[in-house]
Amino acid sequence: AQSVTQLGSHVSVSEGALVLLRCNYSSSVPPYLFWYVQYPNQGLQLLLKYTSAATLVKGINGFEAEFKKSETSFHLTKPSAHMSDAAEYFCAVSPGTSYGKLTFGQGTILTVHP
Amino acid sequence: GAGVSQSPSNKVTEKGKDVELRCDPISGHTALYWYRQRLGQGLEFLIYFQGNSAPDKSGLPSDRFSAERTGESVSTLTIQRTQQEDSAVYLCASSLSGGAPDTQYFGPGTRLTVL
Numbered sequence: 001a002q003s004v005t006q007l008g009s010h011v012s013v014s015e016g017a018l019v020l021l022r023c024n025y026s027s028s029v030p031p032y033l034f035w036y037v038q039y040p041n042q043g044l045q046l047l048l049k050y051t052s053a054a055t056l057v058k059g060i061n062g063f064e065a066e067f068k069k070s071e072t073s074f075h076l077t078k079p080s081a082h083m084s085d086a087a088e089y090f091c092a093v094s095p096g097t098s099y100g101k102l103t104f105g106q107g108t109i110l111t112v113h114p
Numbered sequence: 115g116a117g118v119s120q121s122p123s124n125k126v127t128e129k130g131k132d133v134e135l136r137c138d139p140i141s142g143h144t145a146l147y148w149y150r151q152r153l154g155q156g157l158e159f160l161i162y163f164q165g166n167s168a169p170d171k172s173g174l175p176s177d178r179f180s181a182e183r184t185g186e187s188v189s190t191l192t193i194q195r196t197q198q199e200d201s202a203v204y205l206c207a208s209s210l211s212g213g214a215p216d217t218q219y220f221g222p223g224t225r226l227t228v229l
Contacts, residue, residue, distance in 0.1 A: 004156075032215045043118070043205065044157075044220040051215040090156060094214045099164065100145070101173075102218065104156035 002027045002093045006105035014113050019063075019078040021108050023091035026072060032094040033074040034102065035065055039087045047089075050074060061085070086112045116140065118221035120206050126227045127196055135191040135224045137206030143219075145212030146189050148181060151203040151223070160204075163189060164212040196228045 007022040025031060032051050036044040048059025055067045061084075065076045074091060088109045092102040119138045127133050139146050144165045149157040159173040163183040174180070178197075183189040193200055203223040209216040 009154075034217075036220075043222040044207075046217050046219075049215070049217065092157075099162065099170075099212045100209055100214045100216050100218060101147070101159050101162055101170070102149075102157070103159070104149075106154075106156045 002031065002095055002103040004091050004093050004103055004105035006091050006108050008108055009106060010109045010111065012111040012113065013081045015083055016080050019076070019081045019085065019110065021076040021089050021110065023074045023076065023105060024072055025074060025091070025093045027093055027095060029095050033067060034092040034094070035059065035063070035074075035076050036090045036092060037087050038090065044090065047076070081112045083112050083114065086110055118206055118208055118219050120221040120224050122224060123222065124225045124227075126229065128229050129198060130195055132192065132194045133196055133226065135204050135226070137189045137191070137221060139187070139189070139206070139208030140219055143208035143210055144186050145209045145216070146183055147207045147218060148189070148191050149205045149207065151205060153202070157205060160191070162212070198228050201226055201228045
């Protein structure tokens with residue numbers, strides 16, 4: 001069975017500051033990991049995913065995440081926050097040996113202050 | 115091309131009524147998923163369809179919930195005798211082949227409110 005924990009239901013940063021959204025997972029098999037973003041009144045959009053190639057994954061809008069097996073983490077970062085990054089972010093895990101049934105974390109709402 | 119579409123976008127119903135939610139996946143995508151997002155929570159898996167294979171219904175919360183898919187096209191999620199705890203956003207997603215690393219493309223969701 002898989003599970004995902006996102007530390008911090010709300011994160012607030014200033015524009016231009018580093019964004020760090022934390023995600024820890026548990027999985028009995030090597031996982032595939034995803035970050036999705038949900039803007040207000042919109043559907044989920046894929047930011048990036050880890051599929052066992054490079055451990056440092058670059059996504060859209062300047063976001064990246066690093067898969068650390070020893071820490072069972074897949075934290076999302078962006079060097080400089082922009083006002084348009086304000087949204088809810090979800091980390092999800094898919095088991096590596098089956099179809100893509102995603103298990104999601106609770107989500108982290110990112111607020112960006114001017 | 116067109117993304118995943120869902121209808122209606124909003125549905126308000128009275129407790130005890132049946133509702134039907136529709137999902138149109140991306141053309142050519144063989145896999146289709148339904149998820150539920152309750153207020154302030156993450157998404158919960160409900161059901162998975164892959165081609166003509168038997169669906170994985172392991173996430174359906176009760177026998178009041180059912181879903182169908184015609185081939186590799188439209189899917190409908192039906193909730194019978196709705197309860198207030200069924201209030202949530204119901205999201206549909208499709209992917210090319212259903213494989214674990216495949217990207218799932220989500221529709222905008224149907225917001226269901228049960229009074």
